[in-house]
Amino acid sequence: MALQLSRFLVKPLMWAGLCLLVLAVPGYGQSEPELNLKGAIDFHVHSSPDSVPRSIDADDLARLAKESGMRGLVLKNHFESTAALAYMVRKEVPGIEAFGGITMDLSNGGINLEAVKRMSMMKGGWGRIVWLPTQDAENDSKRRDPNKPFVPIVKDGKLLPNVIELIDFIAQHDQLVFETGHISAEEVLLVVHEAHERKVKHIVVTHAMYYVENMSIPQMQQAARDGAYIEFDADGPFVGPPPAEDDGRLCGSDSPDRPGVLHSCHEFRHDPQSAFSVASPRPARIHASAA
Numbered sequence: 001m002a003l004q005l006s007r008f009l010v011k012p013l014m015w016a017g018l019c020l021l022v023l024a025v026p027g028y029g030q031s032e033p034e035l036n037l038k039g040a041i042d043f044h045v046h047s048s049p050d051s052v053p054r055s056i057d058a059d060d061l062a063r064l065a066k067e068s069g070m071r072g073l074v075l076k077n078h079f080e081s082t083a084a085l086a087y088m089v090r091k092e093v094p095g096i097e098a099f100g101g102i103t104m105d106l107s108n109g110g111i112n113l114e115a116v117k118r119m120s121m122m123k124g125g126w127g128r129i130v131w132l133p134t135q136d137a138e139n140d141s142k143r144r145d146p147n148k149p150f151v152p153i154v155k156d157g158k159l160l161p162n163v164i165e166l167i168d169f170i171a172q173h174d175q176l177v178f179e180t181g182h183i184s185a186e187e188v189l190l191v192v193h194e195a196h197e198r199k200v201k202h203i204v205v206t207h208a209m210y211y212v213e214n215m216s217i218p219q220m221q222q223a224a225r226d227g228a229y230i231e232f233d234a235d236g237p238f239v240g241p242p243p244a245e246d247d248g249r250l251c252g253s254d255s256p257d258r259p260g261v262l263h264s265c266h267e268f269r270h271d272p273q274s275a276f277s278v279a280s281p282r283p284a285r286i287h288a289s290a291a
Contacts, residue, residue, distance in 0.1 A: 038069035041097070044207070044233060045073045049085075052078075058085055062093040072097030074128075078135050079107040081119045083127025090126065101129025103181060104166070105136040110151040111162040113169055120176060130170060131206065132163075132181035132191065140182035140212050154187055159194055167195050177202040179231075185215045189222055196226040203228040 047061045048054040056064075058075055065073055075082040075089070075098060082100030089098035102119040104111050110133070119127040133151040134140065141150035153163045170176045178200050180188045188205055195203050205223050208215040208230045215223070220230050 036069070037065075038071075040068075040070045041072045041074070042070065043074045043204075043231065045075050046077070047075065050077055050079070058089050058098075059092045062089045062096045062098060066093055066096045070096070072099065074099045074101065076101060076103070076129075076131070078103055078105055081108070081115070081122070081127060083119045083122035083124075086126040087122065087124035090124065098126060099129065100127045101131060101177075101179075102127065103131040103134045104151060105133050106149060106151060107136075110136075111153065111160070111166055113162070113166055116166065116169065120173065125175075128175055129177045129179060130166070131179040132183055134182040134206075137182040137184075139184040139187065143212065153183060154190065157190075159190060163191070164194070164198075167191075167198050167200060171195070171198045171200045174201045177204060179204045179206045180213075180228075181206055182210075182212050185213050185219050188213060188215065189219060189226075192223045192226045192228045196228075205230050207231050207233045 042065070045058075045061065046054055047056055047058040049057065058073075062073060073089075073096065075085055077085075081102040083102070084100070086098040086100035090096065100119070100122070102108055102115060108115050116130055119130075121127075132153060135144070136149070136151045138150040138152060141148045153160055159167075167178070170178045178195055180191055183191065188208075192203055192205065203226075205213075205215070205220070205228050207213065208220050208223070209232055224230060
């Protein structure tokens with residue numbers, strides 16, 4: 001059965017309410033009531049095994065999530081598909097809903113429709129997410145190394161034919177979720193609009209306020225008007241490198257048309273055991289209202 005995005009995303013909330021939830025979170029180290037993570041789904045988890053250091057294995061993370069009453073996890077890897085890993089995590093930790101996906105980075109062949117097809121065909125059917133390039137997006141790659149190869153998605157202001165082909169495939173498979181990856185804010189708007197026009201059912205802007213994308217409020221509003229959900233994460237404005245603008249802009253603006261998607265800990269820079277209490281209050285309280 002096709003997974004409904006409502007299983008991942010929050011119900012509509014007033015933007016002001018979102019801001020209040022963010023502002024009301026006590027600082028790290030302050031006492032607070034026990035968090036209610038019941039029914040929460042972390043939509044963006046980096047864990048081991050990986051080809052770069054991570055601080056917790058996916059199965060151990062799933063056990064922590066289950067003990068905390070969470071509903072599920074979306075496992076992400078910049079360098080390979082996580083559809084098989086999601087299948088094994090579900091087998092090892094019954095009762096947790098694990099989902100996988102694939103990024104369109106160089107190690108996966110760039111914009112590689114065949115890889116996406118195989119990911120979606122993986123046993124179990126838990127490969128559901130397709131991210132555009134992340135660390136190999138031009139926007140991210142050039143920040144790391146101006147001479148580093150990257151995966152292009154645009155030429156002369158237009159999406160490349162292979163990107164259009166990928167979007168059309170996703171539009172034909174309602175169980176898939178289309179995410180923007182680490183492309184630039186301007187590219188995000190171009191991609192989201194095209195996906196909306198081509199009837200992609202589930203569109204998510206990946207960590208919109210992360211320093212790599214650093215989308216403005218008007219840009220996030222535009223993406224929301226084109227049907228996208230906006231993802232916010234603890235590794236962006238809260239514990240990651242500071243963005244170019246003051247994050248206070250989030251609560252000082254008019255309401256976007258749709259609410260955001262939040263996830264908890266991203267790369268678990270803190271001790272995994274404490275990650276749920278350190279980084280998750282913001283997303284957990286939003287996720288807890290999900291159907």
